[in-house]
Each structure stands twice: as structure tokens, then as C-alpha cells.
Amino acid sequence: MSWHEAPRHATSNTQLPCSMCRSENIPAFAVWLRGDSDPGHYGNGRSWSTTTLYRDGRPIEDPARFLVEDRATYRIEQVGEANVGPEHQLAAHSHTAWTFVSAAPTELEIEGCGEVLPSANVCAALPVIMLGYHVPLDLLNRAPAGGDFEFAVRTSRPKGYAGPTEVAGMKVSVSYDDGATWEAARVERGRAGEFTVRTHHPRLTATNGFVSLRVEAWDRRGNRTVQTIERAYFLR
Numbered sequence: 001m002s003w004h005e006a007p008r009h010a011t012s013n014t015q016l017p018c019s020m021c022r023s024e025n026i027p028a029f030a031v032w033l034r035g036d037s038d039p040g041h042y043g044n045g046r047s048w049s050t051t052t053l054y055r056d057g058r059p060i061e062d063p064a065r066f067l068v069e070d071r072a073t074y075r076i077e078q079v080g081e082a083n084v085g086p087e088h089q090l091a092a093h094s095h096t097a098w099t100f101v102s103a104a105p106t107e108l109e110i111e112g113c114g115e116v117l118p119s120a121n122v123c124a125a126l127p128v129i130m131l132g133y134h135v136p137l138d139l140l141n142r143a144p145a146g147g148d149f150e151f152a153v154r155t156s157r158p159k160g161y162a163g164p165t166e167v168a169g170m171k172v173s174v175s176y177d178d179g180a181t182w183e184a185a186r187v188e189r190g191r192a193g194e195f196t197v198r199t200h201h202p203r204l205t206a207t208n209g210f211v212s213l214r215v216e217a218w219d220r221r222g223n224r225t226v227q228t229i230e231r232a233y234f235l236r
Helices: none
Strands: 009-012 020-022 027-029 031-035 047-055 072-082 093-102 130-134 147-156 169-175 186-189 194-201 210-218 224-235
Touching: 009 093, 009 130, 009 224, 130 224, 147 169, 147 210, 169 186, 169 194
Parallel strands: none
Antiparallel strands: 009 031, 020 027, 047 072, 072 093, 093 224, 130 147, 147 194, 169 210, 186 194, 210 224
């Protein structure tokens, strides 16, 4: 792992006792836009985001009314934008949708949760599927064009989560024209929630010089994450 290794993507704060957790009706969702290949690196930099909340498929405009005590299916959609310039050409636009199933916890499952949710009598981490990447790029975040290419996508759960972590499947698509068209990549399951992705990069002149990624991961309990990163890395 290294600093600023692409693709930059939404990730959670790993220094807090819990970053994606809830009480009976209060959520904590500390997500940063600019994670890199190291799970402990996070920040926003020259980025900003807009977030939309859904419960059982219906938009919830008031965040204070987002959670209910009964079991429900939630979706948090985050659109990330960044300033684009000669020094910042990658991941200028991203979209992540975290879908998860949750009911109010019945006990204080996370030590130190009061630092994040001071009024909480009960607390539990949300069963959100988080995505991480390890793409073998050069120091300029470039991959070779015109040949087979392989990289890893890892899945995890938020800090403090103690439930089942197995992911049932993953789909990955790649684009060489900023998402106008997509091609399915081959995905193979590895160990410890990691998946190997294999694709074939076209010759450089047949692309716009970038690779965009769309990743979808899900489990058998109704939790699903879909993440799209426009211009995730360069081709050379």
C-alpha cells in the first residue's frame, strides 16, 4: 500500500470507535471521499459530496427521520465531486450507493460508541459493505494499455461490526469513455473477502486515456454496495 495510490474512493474514518453505526434512531455515518489503497488513509481534499437518503425505497428528506426502530432497508447515496485540473484529473466524479438492512440495536455493542453518539444507550455498527482497491499502478497512477490487466477489490464492514461478513458475489465493469459504454470484467473470489478482477485494456489510442470502474458487491442478507469511479486511473 502507498499514499495516493488510485483509485480514490469513498471510505470510512478508521480512528473513531465506530464510523457507521446507529442507536435506536440516531445514525453516525463518517464517510470520506478520498481514500486510497491503504484502508487507514482517508480525507476529502478538494472534494465535496451530496447525500440522498432512502428507507424502503422512499426518499427521506429529514435526516432526523431516517432511522426507525423496526427492521427496514436503507440506502445512502453519495455523489462525490472534486476540482479538476492538471494535478487532479482522477476520480473527479464518483457515485456510491450503500444499501443495508437494519433494526434498532438492543444493547451497547461497541465500546466507546458514546464518543460518536453521546446520547446513545444502545449502539451497533451498520452491516454496510465497504469497498477497497489494490491496483498495480506506476508512481503516476498509470496502467499499461494494450494487454491483460489484473487488480484486487477487497470487501469489509465498518469498524465495530460483529455480524456475518461473507459477501455472496461481485460484479465489476470497466469503461474507457467516461461511462458512455461499459465492459464486464472477469471476477474471481479470493480469500478474506478479496476478489481478483481481470480485464483487457485496449490500445491507448482506442481510449480516452483513462479507466473508469463500476463495482457491485452484495451478501445474502439484503446488503449491497454499488460504486462508480469516473477516471479511476490512467493508461499509458
